[in-house]
Structures are given as structure tokens and as C-alpha cells.
Amino acid sequence: MTTEPQMLWETPTFPFTRYLEEHFPQILAEASKLTVEDYDEWPQKEGYTGGWKTYVFYSRDPSWHLAGACADHAKRLPNTASIISRIKGVERAAFSMMLPGTHIVPHNDGRNGELDLLRCHLGIFTNPQSGMRVAGTTIHWGPGKCMVFDGQATHEAANFGTEPRVVCILDVDRSSVDDIIA
Secondary structure, X not given: OOOOOOOEEOOOOOHHHHHHHHOHHHHHHHHOOOOHHHOEEOOXXXXXEOOEEEEEEEEOOOOOOOHHHHHHHHHHOHHHHHHHHOOOOEEEEEEEEEOOOEEEEEEOOOOEOOEOEEEEEEEXXXXXXXXXXXXXXXXXXXXXXXXXXXXXXXXXXXXOOOOOXXXXXXXXXXXXXXXXXX
16 A cells, blocks of 8 residues: 555554554543643644643654653553554654644644654544544544544644544654554
């Protein structure tokens, strides 16, 4: 399966997305133990209105600006951290929470140095009033379901519902998405 020209996979069949979906019950169980207070505010406040929070628990790059919290956070998510660490090409992972009324403005993430990353969202807590637009296509998250997109495509997200929206975000090296799990 090639990933070159496509910007969005709403129902991806990459080996790592099937693996994540199979392990959703374990990831959900650990995510359910976190409270809003456990999450940190996303530091780049100019990129959103409302409340966008993250719980970063995995980074291959210790110099990444949010990597400092990973070790302590991963201790609270031993099963999730183990599941993520077995996926080839994962550069970083976090739970991302959008509180009701949050809008993440249109942006693109560009490249991470030499790496060409794809972003995967695994729906954890979703609602029909939260969604995302990628390259002009609007999608909605479903619990236990993955979607993958090219972060170089313009994208934005919003939660107009009454409950927080939480997804597990993984940045994965595009060259490894067809590989089997480590």
C-alpha cells in the first residue's frame, strides 16, 4: 500500500492501525483513569480558542519540546505505553483533549526535520459535535477507530459538543506505515 499522494485515510488498513484498534479496550481502560486535571494545556495558545489539553506519554526524541513529561506520564499508562512502543516508526504519542467550545485553527505541521510524518488519531471519547477538517474533507472520530492524515495538509478541529473529545495521537514515520509491528 503506498502512502505518497493521499492526504487522508478515514478507514485506514495499515498494520499499525489494525493493531491499535485491536488494543482499544486496554487503551480506553487507562485513558478512563485520567482526569481533566491530569492533562497539560497545549503550549502554543495562539493556535486555538477554548481548552486544548494533552497528556504526552511517548517520544522517541528526548529534545522534543514536550518530551520532558513522557516518562512520568507513561508510568500511569503502562499498557498503552507498551502497545505504542511496539509500533515501528512511532515518533511521539499523546492523548489530546478538546474541551467543549474548542477550535484548533487551520494549520499544517510541515515536516519534522528529515522525517515525513503521518498523524494517526485513535478515537477514545468522541461526540457527534466534534470533528476535523483535513484538506477540505470533514470527518468525525469514532471510539476505537483510527484515521490517518498527512500533517502537511491544512487541517483544523473543533468540539461543539457538551463533553470533552479525547483521541490518542501518534506521529508515525510515513516510510514505516506498511511495516509489521515490532
